[in-house]
Amino acid sequence: MADRSPLAIPIPSDLPGNAGEKRDLHRFFKEIAERFADLESHCGHLEEANGCLQERLSALEDDIQKERKYRQTGRLD
Numbered sequence: 912m913a914d915r916s917p918l919a920i921p922i923p924s925d926l927p928g929n930a931g932e933k934r935d936l937h938r939f940f941k942e943i944a945e946r947f948a949d950l951e952s953h954c955g956h957l958e959e960a961n962g963c964l965q966e967r968l969s970a971l972e973d974d975i976q977k978e979r980k981y982r983q984t985g986r987l988d
Contacts, residue, residue: 919944920940920941920944921937921940923936923937
């Protein structure tokens with residue numbers, strides 16, 4: 912096989928077997944590549960959502976610290 916990415920769809924002529932088997936293998940690799948691309952897309956969305964949640968968590972932690980300080984000192988800073 913040619914020097915290509917391990918996730919690249921192989922060229923049908925590089926696949927073993929007869930024409931029908933090559934067609935089936937090529938379809939299989941194409942489906943795997945499509946599923947991988949879909950998973951990469953979902954991963955990007957999850958990373959973005961995680962960033963938003965981290966920001967919200969940080970803001971809540973700040974609010975909790977301010978509330979604790981207010982309860983201890985009676986002052987808002």
